Structures are given as structure tokens and as C-alpha cells.
Amino acid sequence: MATLAPPAPAAHSPAPPSAGSLDLFVTEAQAGRRRLDLHVPGIHCAGCIRKVEGAVRALPGITHARVNFTTRRLSAEWEPEKLSAPDIVQAVETIGFEARPFAASDAAAGAPDPASRRLLKSMAVAGFAAMNIMLLSVSVWSGADGATRDLFHLISAGIALPTVAYAGQPFFASAWGALKHGRTNMDVPISIGVLLATAMSLYETFNSGPHAYFDGVTTLLFFLLIGRYLDSLMRDRARAGVATLLKQSARGALVRAPDGGTEYRPIEAVAPGMTILVAAGERVPVDGTVLEGASAIDRSLVTGESLPEPVAPGGELLAGTLNLDAPIAMKASRVGEQSFLAEVVRLMETAEQGRARYTRIADRAARFYAPAVHLTALVAAIGWLLAGAGWHQSIIIAIAVLIITCPCALGLAVPAVQVRAASVLMKRGLLVKDGSALERLAACDTAVFDKTGTLTLGRPVPAGQLPLGRGDLALAAGLAARSHHPLSRALIAAARAEGVTPTAIAEVRELPGLGLEADWAGERLRLGRLDWAGAEAGEGAESLAAADQLELAFRRGDAPPVRIPFTDPLRPDARAALDRLRAAGLEVRILSGDREEAVAAAARSLGVEHYSARQTPQGKLAAIDALAAEGRKLLVVGDGLNDAPMLAAGHASIAPASASDAGQTAADILFLSDSLMAVPQALETARRADRQIRQNLATAIVYNVFAVPIAVAGFVTPLIAAIAMSLSSIIVVGNALRLKAPE
Amino acid sequence: MNNLFILLPVALMLGLGGLAAFLWSVRSGQYDDLDGAAHRILTDEEDGPE
Numbered sequence: 127m128a129t130l131a132p133p134a135p136a137a138h139s140p141a142p143p144s145a146g147s148l149d150l151f152v153t154e155a156q157a158g159r160r161r162l163d164l165h166v167p168g169i170h171c172a173g174c175i176r177k178v179e180g181a182v183r184a185l186p187g188i189t190h191a192r193v194n195f196t197t198r199r200l201s202a203e204w205e206p207e208k209l210s211a212p213d214i215v216q217a218v219e220t221i222g223f224e225a226r227p228f229a230a231s232d233a234a235a236g237a238p239d240p241a242s243r244r245l246l247k248s249m250a251v252a253g254f255a256a257m258n259i260m261l262l263s264v265s266v267w268s269g270a271d272g273a274t275r276d277l278f279h280l281i282s283a284g285i286a287l288p289t290v291a292y293a294g295q296p297f298f299a300s301a302w303g304a305l306k307h308g309r310t311n312m313d314v315p316i317s318i319g320v321l322l323a324t325a326m327s328l329y330e331t332f333n334s335g336p337h338a339y340f341d342g343v344t345t346l347l348f349f350l351l352i353g354r355y356l357d358s359l360m361r362d363r364a365r366a367g368v369a370t371l372l373k374q375s376a377r378g379a380l381v382r383a384p385d386g387g388t389e390y391r392p393i394e395a396v397a398p399g400m401t402i403l404v405a406a407g408e409r410v411p412v413d414g415t416v417l418e419g420a421s422a423i424d425r426s427l428v429t430g431e432s433l434p435e436p437v438a439p440g441g442e443l444l445a446g447t448l449n450l451d452a453p454i455a456m457k458a459s460r461v462g463e464q465s466f467l468a469e470v471v472r473l474m475e476t477a478e479q480g481r482a483r484y485t486r487i488a489d490r491a492a493r494f495y496a497p498a499v500h501l502t503a504l505v506a507a508i509g510w511l512l513a514g515a516g517w518h519q520s521i522i523i524a525i526a527v528l529i530i531t532c533p534c535a536l537g538l539a540v541p542a543v544q545v546r547a548a549s550v551l552m553k554r555g556l557l558v559k560d561g562s563a564l565e566r567l568a569a570c571d572t573a574v575f576d577k578t579g580t581l582t583l584g585r586p587v588p589a590g591q592l593p594l595g596r597g598d599l600a601l602a603a604g605l606a607a608r609s610h611h612p613l614s615r616a617l618i619a620a621a622r623a624e625g626v627t628p629t630a631i632a633e634v635r636e637l638p639g640l641g642l643e644a645d646w647a648g649e650r651l652r653l654g655r656l657d658w659a660g661a662e663a664g665e666g667a668e669s670l671a672a673a674d675q676l677e678l679a680f681r682r683g684d685a686p687p688v689r690i691p692f693t694d695p696l697r698p699d700a701r702a703a704l705d706r707l708r709a710a711g712l713e714v715r716i717l718s719g720d721r722e723e724a725v726a727a728a729a730r731s732l733g734v735e736h737y738s739a740r741q742t743p744q745g746k747l748a749a750i751d752a753l754a755a756e757g758r759k760l761l762v763v764g765d766g767l768n769d770a771p772m773l774a775a776g777h778a779s780i781a782p783a784s785a786s787d788a789g790q791t792a793a794d795i796l797f798l799s800d801s802l803m804a805v806p807q808a809l810e811t812a813r814r815a816d817r818q819i820r821q822n823l824a825t826a827i828v829y830n831v832f833a834v835p836i837a838v839a840g841f842v843t844p845l846i847a848a849i850a851m852s853l854s855s856i857i858v859v860g861n862a863l864r865l866k867a868p869e
Numbered sequence: 870m871n872n873l874f875i876l877l878p879v880a881l882m883l884g885l886g887g888l889a890a891f892l893w894s895v896r897s898g899q900y901d902d903l904d905g906a907a908h909r910i911l912t913d914e915e916d917g918p919e
Contacts, residue, residue, distance in 0.1 A: 171908065172908035172909065172911040172912050173912075175905065175908060175909065175912070176912045193903065194902045194905055195902055195904045195905030195906075195907065195908055196901070196903060196904045196905060197903045243895060246895055246900070247892055247895060250891045250892060251888065254884055254885070254887070254888040256880060257884070258880070261880065274873070277873075279876065281881075285881075288902075348898045479896060787907070
């Protein structure tokens with residue numbers, strides 16, 4: 127008989143994947159060794175690091191085991207003859223830590239990526255150059271002249287030229303990219319300023335001139351690279367966090383061969399027509415139809431329907447839906463390009479184009495700033511020329527204008543605030559994917575929510591008080607401990623919350639599609655379907671939320687069965703969170719794929735006036751486009767696969783950590799807590815950050831109002847330029863640090 | 870003036886040495902796990918980077 131793999135991760139707390147799926151995560155390391163990266167979220171102290179590393183290193187054949195505390199990851203390498211991947215997971219789990227594997231490519235993406243490292247190195251080179259040249263410049267400013275000054279300028283040039291060539295590349299590349307497409311951004315004036323200042327300083331050096339701006343050029347690059355590095359670091363951290371959430375589910379399917387044997391295959395190797403086994407509690411890996419078995423399917427993460435749907439042979443299955451009751455065999459029908467997922471991804475790609483057109487604040491400022499600065503420099507040169515100052519002096523003054531107005535403070539003004547805002551939000555469990563997300567979020571005036579999994583928790587919890595005494599609850603939870611059914615897990619969690627430890631029961635029989643059964647102290651215990659446990663399915667159905675009729679029944683011996691109703695409740699503070707959004711001036715709407723009654727009930731208890739139910743992904747996208755066409759800026763909050771296109775289409779989007787992979791990819795911000803308060807917190811922080819960015823830009827403009835006349839008048843020496851640039855940068859960074867955490 | 874010809878190269882060499890050390894530390898992954906390093910000093914066992 128074919129054995130079924132243990133269940134794949136459920137939406138909220140993933141179970142460890144099967145041995146077969148684990149092999150998909152193992153990669154080749156040097157000298158024939160194997161490598162596996164595990165996410166171990168439970169690591170939180172020095173003792174944990176030692177315990178985990180110790181347990182793994184104690185295994186035979188392990189050549190390397192090291193915990194990265196920042197990303198909560200363990201990477202292990204071993205010799206394949208002596209050990210296999212499940213042993214390592216086992217070793218970590220034996221000492222009480224949860225361990226989930228990572229796909230190799232994601233593990234690589236989680237490490238600081240080459241772009242960040244490159245920026246860090248550029249920053250170090252620019253810092254070294256700036257400090258050493260400044261040392262020489264101080265001597266020049268304090269009176270070195272003649273041969274000494276020329277020598278110092280020459281040495282400065284020797285340090286500055288390679289530095290500009292190396293550390294200036296990120297700016298030159300970005301500026302060139304913008305110019306090639308006929309646009310301009312902040313990097314255009316930066317690049318022009320840096321290149322002209324370097325050229326002029328070289329000319330001065332070789333003509334024994336008094337002023338060289340090498341110190342200004344390198345200091346400018348150093349400050350700007352700090353801003354760039356911070357920006358990149360923020361994106362890396364968020365990406366590592368997202369990668370940790372994604373890919374926890376194994377991308378594989380248990381395929382049954384015609385001879386009856388089974389094999390665990392990656393999704394890419396599944397062809398239409400293959401027979402796939404799906405255990406109870408596992409997610410359906412590909413689209414298809416049921417061949418054998420009957421079960422109930424939870425489609426909430428895919429279509430937003432909160433009610434499980436019964437399926438029988440011939441019934442349709444969508445990839446990503448959760449098989450609840452019994453193991454089934456299915457025939458893969460649509461894979462790859464034809465699947466429902468691929469269709470959603472296509473919709474997402476079209477929807478994303480709107481967001482790609484968004485221009486960031488700094489670049490919008492540059493659109494006015496760059497022409498103004500270049501015009502001023504030109505006017506200064508022409509003016510001095512007409513006044514009879516001669517070519518040399520006129521050009522020097524024009525370049526001095528460019529240097530003094532070079533947007534050093536502007537380059538820092540935006541990233542400094544956004545990095546501060548993102549780290550403040552990260553402490554509250556919100557991952558911000560990039561800085562532009564905060565800018566877009568601050569501009570939103572309408573919030574569109576999905577219902578299932580977003581306004582609600584997306585997982586069942588007992589409705590009301592548990593109708594069981596402590597003794598019975600311990601027994602029921604003891605039975606439930608053997609099952610991966612979402613209701614069983616919910617029951618155990620509820621028991622634990624009441625301080626009840628599940629009784630250890632030796633022999634529990636799992637009857638597919640019916641429930642769990644055991645003999646305990648002479649009595650027969652049953653936990654499962656209502657009719658099977660002896661309860662009448664019809665009675666009192668109207669009493670408890672008939673709309674969300676998820677129920678279990680528990681029976682002990684001959685005592686009458688007890689019905690335990692479950693419901694997918696609204697998040698604990700959904701109402702308060704929506705009220706706070708409304709207080710912030712947003713109009714709140716609901717777009718859901720669920721039934722009319724369920725959506726109407728949720729809308730009523732949340733005080734939402736505009737809602738619409740039974741929406742397909744296409745319908746949601748159309749509704750979003752219609753609202754956007756009215757000129758609204760939409761904040762979209764959703765989780766399901768069906769929400770992914772609308773998340774991508776929204777002006778800004780937020781998703782809970784329990785969202786589908788596609789939803790997490792499409793969203794700008796993810797929140798890890800159960801509380802919906804994360805949404806108003808993100809909004810308020812984004813608005814505060816927006817205000818400070820504007821303050822910083824205003825500071826930069828005020829600085830220019832004072833600095834430009836001095837430069838035009840021809841009074842700017844390298845000393846004044848150095849002081850002015852540093853001062854404005856310090857003011858801007860200091861202002862960014864004022865940003866406080868949301869309440 | 871003459872002592873400058875000794876002092877300047879010395880100063881530059883020292884600076885370059887610092888830069889090289891920093892670049893090496895970035896490349897050898899010492900900035901990959903800053904929080905972990907803070908915790909590792911609390912454990913007694915021998916624990917050199919591998």
C-alpha cells in the first residue's frame with residue numbers, strides 16, 4: 127500500500143516536511159559534501175546557539191554547522207555516506223527547536239547580496255580617501271604653499287582619482303541609465319558635480335592653482351554612499367525576512383507510479399495525467415481532479431471562501447487548497463502555464479506595471495532641482511565672463527556652484543528617514559520591502575480589505591466557551607494530538623490556552639474522513655464528525671454561526687456527545703484598527719471572494735459601508751482599477767492567491783505573514799502579528815516619515831538659499847564647501863533620527 | 870620638508886592597512902551576523918570562525 131507523506135505546512139504554523147521533500151532543499155557543497163540551510167525561529171540567546179550547533183556537530187559526518195543569529199538560520203554541511211538530511215532536522219527537533227528547510231537559491235538570497243557588499247566596500251574606500259585627503263587639505267588650509275601645496279594636491283589627486291573611479295560607479299551607472307531613457311534623477315547632478323569637480327581640481331593641481339576640491343569630492347561620495355548602503359541594507363533585511371516566510375512549503379508532490387510505488391517529485395517534474403497522493407492536512411500541489419476518496423477542501427487561501435467544500439471523485443481541485451478530512455488520490459490536469467496559479471501570476475504582472483511608473487520623491491525633487499542648479503551655474507559663468515573675469519575664473523566659479531549645490535543632503539534626506547522608519551516598524555513586526563513603499567503608503571486615501579484571512583484570522587478557533595470540562599478537554603486534546611487536521615490543531619491550541627495539557631493516549635486510530643478513536647480506561651473515546659460521534663447534524667444548527675459551520679463532536683463512553691463549534695473569527699482588534707484608519711481619513715471597503723452573507727456579517731460588525739462579495743481575482747482587479755480611475759490612491763490589504771493581482775495593483779499593499787506565497791510576493795509590507803493594528807501603525811509611520819522627508823528637503827533648500835549666493839559671488843573655497851556639506855548632512859540625519867515608534 | 874617624505878608614506882600606508890583590513894573582514898563574512906557575534910562571546914567553548 128502506498129504510504130502518504132506527512133502533511134505539508136498549514137498556512138499558519140508549518141509542520142516539518144517529509145523526508146522526500148527535504149531532499150529538494152539539499153545542495154552540493156565542496157568535496158562531495160551536502161549542504162542544507164534550516165530556518166530555526168526558536169533561537170533567541172547564546173545558549174540556543176550553543177545547543178543547536180552542539181547537537182548538530184555531535185552527529186557523525188558533520189563537517190560544518192554554524193548558526194547565523196541575525197537571520198535565525200543554521201547551515202550544515204556533511205558527508206553523504208555517513209548522514210542524511212532528515213537526521214539533521216531530527217537532531218534539532220529533539221532538543222526542542224522547530225526547523226524548516228530553505229530552498230538553496232533563497233538561502234543565497236538571504237545572505238547580504240553582492241549589491242550591498244559592493245556598496246559597503248565603496249563606502250570604505252570613499253571613507254579612507256576622504257579622511258586621508260582631508261588630512262592633507264587641513265595642512266593646505268592652514269597655510270602650506272608653494273611646492274608643499276602642489277605636492278599635497280598631487281598626492282590628493284593620486285588618492286582621489288581611483289576612488290572616484292571605483293566608489294562613484296553606483297552613481298554614474300544610475301545616472302547614465304536615467305539619461306539613456308531621456309529621464310533625470312538625483313544621480314545626474316551628483317555625477318556631473320563629481321566629474322566636473324575632479325576635472326577642475328586636476329587642472330588646478332597641474333597648474334599650481336590654490337584650490338583643489340579633492341576632499342569635497344571624496345567626502346561627498348562617502349556621505350552619499352552611507353545613504354545608499356543604509357537603503358540597500360533595509361531592502362536586504364526585509365528580503366531575508368520575506369524569504370524566511372516564503373518557501374516553507376515544499377515545492378513537491380507525492381506521485382504514484384503505475385506499478386503502485388510512490389516517489390516524491392519537485393513540482394516542475396509533475397506532468398498532466400500523473401496520479402498524485404494528497405494526505406489529510408496537506409495542500410494540493412497542482413490543479414487537477416479527484417480520482418479516489420472523498421474529503422473536504424479548504425479553499426480560503428486561494429479563493430477567499432471560508433466554508434470548506436466537500437469533494438468526491440471527479441471534483442475539481444485547485445493548487446494551494448488544503449485537504450482537510452481524508453487522504454485522496456488526484457489526477458494532475460493543468461500544470462505550469464495553464465494552471466490557475468500561472469493565470470494569477472499573469473494578472474499580477476499586468477497589474478504591477480502601474481506601480482513601476484511611480485517616481486520616488488527624491489527623483490521628483492531632482493526633476494526641478496537639477497535644471498535649476500545647472501542653469502544657476504551657467505548663469506554664474508556667463509555673468510562673471512561678461513563682468514570681465516576671464517575664462518578660468520568664470521569656470522571655476524561655475525564649478526564651485528555645482529559643488530556647493532551637489533545634493534549631498536538631498537541624497538541622505540530620503541534614505542535616512544526611510545531606514546529609520548523601516549527599523550522602527552520592524553521592531554513592531556512589520557517588514558517593509560523598500561523605501562518607495564512608505565512613500566506610496568503615505569499618499570493613500572482609500573483602504574480596500576479582503577475578508578478571509580485578512581480581516582479574519584484565516585484559521586479556525588473554537589466559537590465561544592469550550593463546552594468541555596478540564597478532564598474531557600485533556601482527553602479530546604490527547605486524541606487531537608495525533609491528527610494534522612486544522613480543527614484538531616485548533617482544539618489543542620485552545621486546550622493549551624486554558625492551561626490544560628493533552629493526555630498522552632497510547633493507541634489512537636485515525637479513521638479517514640471520520641475522526642479519531644481510542645480506548646482509554648475502559649471507555650471508548652471518539653473525536654470527529656458529528657454523525658460518526660453520535661450527534662445529530664441537524665439539531666441547533668441555527669444557534670451558532672450557521673454560516674461558518676465547522677464542527678467537531680467529542681464522545682466519551684456512553685455519555686452524550688458534545689459538539690464543539692469552530693469559527694474563523696475576526697482578528698482581535700479588527701474594528702479598532704479600521705476605526706483608526708477612518709480617523710486617519712481613509713475610506714474603508716471590503717472586496718471578498720466569500721459568500722454574500724459572510725461578507726455582509728463581517729462588514730456590519732466592522733462598520734464598513736461599501737463591500738462586495740463573490741469576487742474572482744479578475745473581478746477584484748477590475749474593482750481596484752475602477753477605484754483608481756476615480757483618482758483614489760488605494761491601500762490594499764489581502765492575503766490569498768486571489769488577492770495577489772489586487773495587491774500588485776494597489777498604490778500600496780500590506781499582507782499578513784500567513785498570506786499565500788503570491789500574496790507575500792505582491793505586497794509591499796508584511797506584518798507578523800495577529801493584530802490588524804499593524805495596518806494603521808504602518809500608515810501612521812509612513813505619514814510621519816513623509817512629513818520628515820519633506821522637512822529634510824526643505825532644510826536642503828534653505829541651505830542652498832544661503833550657499834548659492836556665496837558660491838555665485840565667488841567666495842567658496844574648498845574649506846567652506848567641506849564645512850557646508852558636512853553641516854547640512856548632519857542636520858538631515860539628526861532630523862531622521864527623531865522618528866518615533868508607532869503606538 | 871624632508872621629514873614629510875617619511876611621514877606621508879607612513880601615514881598613507883597605515884590608512885591603506887586599515888582599509889585592507891576592513892575589506893578583508895567584509896569579504897570573510899564578519900559583517901554577516903552581527904547579532905550572533907554579540908551573543909557568542911558569552912559562551913565558553915572554543916569557537917573560531919570556520
